[in-house]
Amino acid sequence: MSWDVVVRIGNSDIFAPISQGGPVLGVSFDRPEDPFLARESVLNKIADVLGSVPGNTACDLLRAAIAVYSADLLISRRYASDGWTRDINIYLPVTSLAIWQQAGPLLTELLTFLSGDRWQFYFREFSAEREGYKKLPENLPEAVSLFSGGLDSLIGAIDLLSEGKKVALVSHHGGGSTPKFQNDLFKCLKDEYGEQVVPLQFYVLPPQVPRIDSDPDNEDTTRTRSFLFFVLGIAVADTLGTGIPLYVAENGLISLNVPLTPARLGSCSTRTTHPYYIALFRELLQALNLAHPLNLDYRFKTKGEMLRESKNQDLLRRTLPLSMSCAHPDNRRLENLPPGGHCGYCFPCIIRQAAVFESGMPDAAYDHDIFHLPPLSRSDKGKDLRAMEIALERFSQRGEEKAVFDVLSSGPISPDELSQYIGVYCRGMKEIAKFLRSNKDE
Known part of the structure; x- marks a missing residue:
């Protein structure tokens, strides 16, 4: 069974794919009354904190990531014939059709490796109807770092801040206890490094689709969450300007995530920062003309080595118990x-x-x-x-x-x-x- 995920932007977007007889899931943006409205305010948050917004292509990528994440959460693997591999078609409006058609195969390969599903993208032209760039204020962050609230991301943030960098720390959550850990750590980092720390915490969830008791629960494997997380970081970096780097702090053992047993081979083991996924993501950025270096400085270190070599051992000692x-x-x-x-x-x-x-x-x-x-x-x-x-x-x-x-x-x-x-x-x-x-x- 193949699923059609239709992305619509604004009330004037009435696109509907030719029916293939399979189920259809909507993911909408800038359509306040639409029942399939994605639950997020990423661009508004970026504008509030940084005084500007990403460019058109970065916004296209952001909507693609939210649509993919929504499909991943809402379409249960129980619907798949083998209990795992789903067939998902994404109908996505974009502002630069030629660029996206060229980048489409890369995006498909990246997501297939990451989630183990079969993805297909259908792009159509979309004219952006929003304000252009505003004048950026002075003294903005010079780097962006993903900040989950975990120990690796905490060490990565401490090390960057210890070098004197002003850093945008990008977090994502969908509710639960995660915001508390992130906020407690933000406070500790702000107390130590002051204005060097610029938190950007994003709430992103798929549309709240009506359900009945017989429906399967939301899918909990969420293999594409890292794609959304990376793209949130790129959206912030693109707002700050060309060449702004994105840092991802993850130890090498977790990045490899070698299957512990034969039952965990393939996408049954997560590939959040696997080297091949990282290589494909870099190629995708290049194909989309998004010039932001992707740095994984700890890819050849164990978690213990990261801990022992951190540049502010006193702060790490105080904050380690707060990380999750x-x-x-x-x-x-x-x-x-x-x-x-x-x-x-x-x-x-x-x-x-x-x-x-x-x-x-x-x-x-x-x-x-x-x-x-x-x-x-x-x-x-x-x-x-x-x-x-x-x-x-x-x-x-x-x-x-x-x-x-x-x-x-x-x-x-x-x-x-x-x-x-x-x-x-x-x-x-x-x-x-x-x-x-x-x-x-x-």
Whole structure:
């Protein structure tokens, strides 16, 4: 079954695709009474904070990203014939048809790799009806950094600010406990670095589509969230001017996200900052004439190395417990706990604990002690730990000389960077193994 996602801009946009007999989902912008209005105010927020807005092509890309994210959330994988791979057609109005038609295959390849779905884009000409650039105020940020509220993004922000840069910290949330962690960290960074810190926190959710009890819940795999996050950063960078860089702070082990078990091969493992995705995103920016360098300065470092080498150790010590790394911080409600804590047993929580292990820094509390009260290996709470143990055992038996096969199992990597990614993968696995052994030896 193929889904048609129709993007419309403004009340005069009455476009409707020729019916293929499949379901249709609308995603609308600047149409206040439309029931399929995307829930966001990105351009208004950018204009309020920076005094201007992105160029037309960056705005096209922003609407594309919101439409893709909306489709990803609203179309359940249960509808797919194989329970995973969806067929999604996006009908998108753009201001430069020729540019987008040329860039379309790149966009399709990028999203297919990222989400594991089959995407098809149909572009049509759209004339922008909004004010052009306003005069930018002085003393604007000289860099943009993605800021999720996680530990990696916190270290990235601290390091940039420690260099004296004025930085726009771009965050995204859809509600829940995430805004609290971001805001608490914003305050700490502002207290330390003052006007160098320019927070830009965006709320983005898909249209609020009416549902009935028999409908599947919203899809929770959300593989395209990183595409939206990257594009939000590009929209801010484009507002600030040509050449403004976008920084993405992510450790190399998480970027590779080597499947821990055969069941997690392919897009079943997230590819949020995988090197191949990054390469495709850079190519897409080039095809769209969006000249913004994409910097991943920690791609060859483990999380522990990022922690130990951070440029303001005192501030990191004070703020580390406020950061959030858990994969599902709001699931605590299921255990009658307030939202917004670390579960302790998910893959990101295990990686975080291993990184913090030797630092001597205080950390946030974890709901579950996976060592003294380990979850059952076949339970939902025990599956990540068990998969991690299997992967470590395989890594130990095969030896570092065969790590290349593990690294390449998650996707293509440039030969120029392969040896460095193999290195960070091996060091990252050893970092986790040392942590797990230390707790078992107690």
